[in-house]
Amino acid sequence: xxxxxxxxxxxxxxxxxxxxxxxxxxxxxxxxxxxxxxxxxxxxxxxxxxxxxxxxxxxxxxxxxxxxxxxxxxxxxxxxxxxxxxxxxxxxxxxxxxxxxxxxxxxxxxxxxxxxxxxxxxxxxxxxxxxxxxxxxxxxxxxxxxxxxxxxxxxxxxxxxxxxxxxxxxxxxxxxxxxxxxxxxxxxxxxxxxxxxxxxxxxxxxxxxxxxxxxxxxxxxxxxxxxxxxxxxxxxxxxxxxxxxxxxxxxxxxxxxxxxxxxxxxxxxxxxxxxxxxxxxxxxxxxxxxxxxxxxxxxxxxxxxxxxxxxxxxxxxxxxxxxxxxxxxxxxxxxxxxxxxxxxxxxxxxxxxxxxxxxxxxxxxxxxxxxxxxxxxxxxxxxxxxxxxxxxxxxxxxxxxxxxxxxxxxxxxxxxxxxxxxxxxxxxxxxxxxxxxxxxxxxxxxxxxxx
Numbered sequence: 178x179x180x181x182x183x184x185x186x187x188x189x190x191x192x193x194x195x196x197x198x199x200x201x202x203x204x205x206x207x208x209x210x211x212x213x214x215x216x217x218x219x220x221x222x223x224x225x226x227x228x229x230x231x232x233x234x235x236x237x238x239x240x241x242x243x244x245x246x247x248x249x250x251x252x253x254x255x256x257x258x259x260x261x262x263x264x265x266x267x268x269x270x271x272x273x274x275x276x277x278x279x280x281x282x283x284x285x286x287x288x289x290x291x292x293x294x295x296x297x298x299x300x301x302x303x304x305x306x307x308x309x310x311x312x313x314x315x316x317x318x319x320x321x322x323x324x325x326x327x328x329x330x331x332x333x334x335x336x337x338x339x340x341x342x343x344x345x346x347x348x349x350x351x352x353x354x355x356x357x358x359x360x361x362x363x364x365x366x367x368x369x370x371x372x373x374x375x376x377x378x379x380x381x382x383x384x385x386x387x388x389x390x391x392x393x394x395x396x397x398x399x400x401x402x403x404x405x406x407x408x409x410x411x412x413x414x415x416x417x418x419x420x421x422x423x424x425x426x427x428x429x430x431x432x433x434x435x436x437x438x439x440x441x442x443x444x445x446x447x448x449x450x451x452x453x454x455x456x457x458x459x460x461x462x463x464x465x466x467x468x469x470x471x472x473x474x475x476x477x478x479x480x481x482x483x484x485x486x487x488x489x490x491x492x493x494x495x496x497x498x499x500x501x502x503x504x505x506x507x508x509x510x511x512x513x514x515x516x517x518x519x520x521x522x523x524x525x526x527x528x529x530x531x532x533x534x535x536x537x538x539x540x541x542x543x544x545x546x547x548x549x550x551x552x553x554x555x556x557x558x559x560x561x562x563x564x565x566x567x568x569x570x571x572x573x574x575x576x577x578x579x580x581x582x583x584x585x586x587x588x589x590x591x592x593x594x595x596x597x598x599x600x601x602x603x604x605x606x607x608x609x610x611x612x613x614x615x616x617x618x619x620x621x622x623x624x625x626x627x628x
Contacts, residue, residue, distance in 0.1 A: 181461045183500050183548050184606050185537075188212035206611045207505060207533060214531070216539045219518045229508075229527035230517070233535050235564040237517055241509055241528055243572035247272075249509035251574075252527055261385035262354065265432075266439035267577075277421055279577070281428060282436065285415040286577050291584055294412065295481040297332035298585055302592045304328060304338070309593070309625060315602045317620040322452035322589075323352065326445045329585055334440060335395055336409040347391045351441065354384040389434055392441070396433045413437070442613065444578050447503035448585055450614040453621045454501040455494055455590050457607060458548050460599040460623055465550060469493055470628065473595035476588075490587035492550040497586075498568035500548065502532035503614040507570060532567050533615075541565045600624040 186208035214220055218234040232238055241249045250271040263269055267278040284290075305325035309316070327348045328339035337344050396417075402408040403417060416436065420427050428436060459466035468489045475486040507530045515522040522528075537545045542565070543557045552558035569576035576582070593599075602624060607617030 182546060183458060183461065184608060185500075185546065186210075186609060188215065207609060207615070210534070214534045215537055215545070218540075219520065221520060227525065227527060228523060229529055230520070230522060231529040231531055231534065232517070233531070233538055234518070235541070238530060238535065238567070238571075239564075241530060242567070242570060242574070246573045248512050249528055250512060252508040252510040254508060254510075254527065261382050262388060263438050263442065264389075264435035266435040268439040268443065277424070277426075278436070280421050280423065281419050282416055282577055284419055285412050286581060290412070290415070291580055292481045293410070294333040294581070295484070295584070297336070297411075298329050298588060299479065301325060301328040301332050301338075302589045305589060306592055306596050309597060310627070312625055314624075315605070315622045316625050318456050318599075318623045319449065319453040319617060319621050322456070323445070323449040324348070325589055326448040326452065326585075327351075327441075329448070329589075330441055330444045333581075334412045334437070334444075335399065336411045336413075343391050343395055347388055347441065350384050350388045350391070351445070354381065354388060389438060392437045393430070393434050396430050396437060400430055400433075412440075440578075443576065444581065446614050448582055450503040450616055451494065451497055451501065451582075451586055452589055453617070454615070455497040455586070456593065456599055456623060457601065457621050458497055458500070459493060459590075459594065460601045462548055463600075465489075465493055465548075466594060466599065469591060470594040470598075473591040476591060476595065484584055484588060487587045487591055489550070490591045491583065492553050494583070494586040494590060495553060496548060496550040499536045499566060500546075501609060501615050502536055502568045504568075504570075505533035505611050505615050506531045530567070535565050535567065538565060596628060597625045598628055600626075 188211060214231060214233070217231070219237065220231045222229045222231070232241065251269060259269060265274065267275060267282060270278060302325065305321065305328065308324065309321060324339060327344070331337050331339055331341065331344040331347075335344070339345055339348060396413075399408060399413050399417060403414060408414045413433075417428060417433055459469060472487060472489045475483050477483075509528040509530065511522050511524055511526045511528060514524050515526075536542070539545055542561050543552065543555070553562065569579035569582070600623065602622040605619070605622040607621045608619070609615050610618045
């Protein structure tokens with residue numbers, strides 16, 4: 178059978194004039210990148226306003242993320258575009274504030290808690306399958322995976338399904354926000370003074386404010402339930418009652434709104450992106466689809482132990498995260514002058530770590546642009562997983578919910594494919610673009626048929 182290569186945006190020629198790059202960037206950050214970045218160890222980009230360096234060399238990626246993270250904090254330029262929704266959440270803060278937030282948040286996602294949240298996660302997966310039953314004609318699967326991932330977050334975080342009035346309203350508002358907010362806005366490229374407006378797209382600020390108002394309502398209700406001794410034992414209760422082991426403090430309501438906002442963004446938006454691409458990839462590769470569907474028989478066992486037996490589904494999901502990492506680029510800032518690969522890196526330079534390029538790097542991966550879940554059992558795959566695979570970042574700032582995502586993704590993928598066969602829609606191949614996460618420009622369309 179002839180295999181179809183997974184789609185990716187066309188790479189540009191190695192030299193792209195700045196004015197054209199900015200124009201391309203406004204359309205989509207992925208399609209603005211030159212082809213050489215898929216084989217370069219390091220690349221420098223200069224503008225009249227700042228210098229940035231894209232880093233693909235594994236030992237430099239390790240240095241920035243694992244060995245010296247305090248010397249390369251999150252760039253404030255990224256925060257500029259996300260602050261209306263995320264405030265001072267753990268995703269944006271640095272230094273002592275970030276360390277305090279992680280000390281409070283991390284215990285909620287430790288080993289045993291995954292087992293505790295599994296029943297809610299499975300209930301959301303079963304609800305997703307039920308929503309797909311009886312669907313006729315092509316299905317825009319990104320919308321369905323967004324619904325499923327949001328349901329998981331609300332069930333595990335606040336013990337309410339997506340059908341709850343406030344949860345449903347947050348989901349609707351967030352969908353509008355996601356479509357209006359790019360990964361980076363103008364402030365990421367131009368050092369604007371504090372007094373200057375931030376040029377957000379129409380609707381971004383309004384949707385962010387409305388989402389935060391709804392989250393504040395849920396958070397205040399949970400605070401009251403905790404004080405009354407009648408709060409459910411879910412992630413929200415765990416986080417809101419955990420004390421910082423150093424200071425004894427807990428999150429107040431305002432701080433909790435910031436954290437819930439990032440839990441929803443990171444836990445819903447990223448999972449929805451990865452699940453949609455995973456379903457499209459198995460539609461292109463029906464042999465892998467059938468292997469996932471056959472393996473899914475283990476889910477007759479409804480216990481958490483069954484998840485450990487979803488080995489094929491996990492490899493398919495891992496390969497999806499390689500080809501379509503939900504967060505395609507991360508930006509750090511050099512806190513002091515450096516010298517990398519015979520290049521002077523000035524203080525304040527933007528250090529771009531790009532899973533999108535690192536995961537497809539031509540000098541690291543065998544068959545870098547192909548879909549091959551079996552690669553994870555090869556020596557090259559194992560080596561690259563250690564050195565060149567960062568879908569959840571790495572080091573101190575690795576995503577707190579990485580383990581959560583690697584249960585949720587294979588579970589929902591398996592449950593959908595156990596019930597349905599998926600096929601691509603002719604003439605509607607998706608084109609990846611970067612909004613808040615890697616999505617398809619015009620949706621991902623699939624035919625579903627019940628098995």
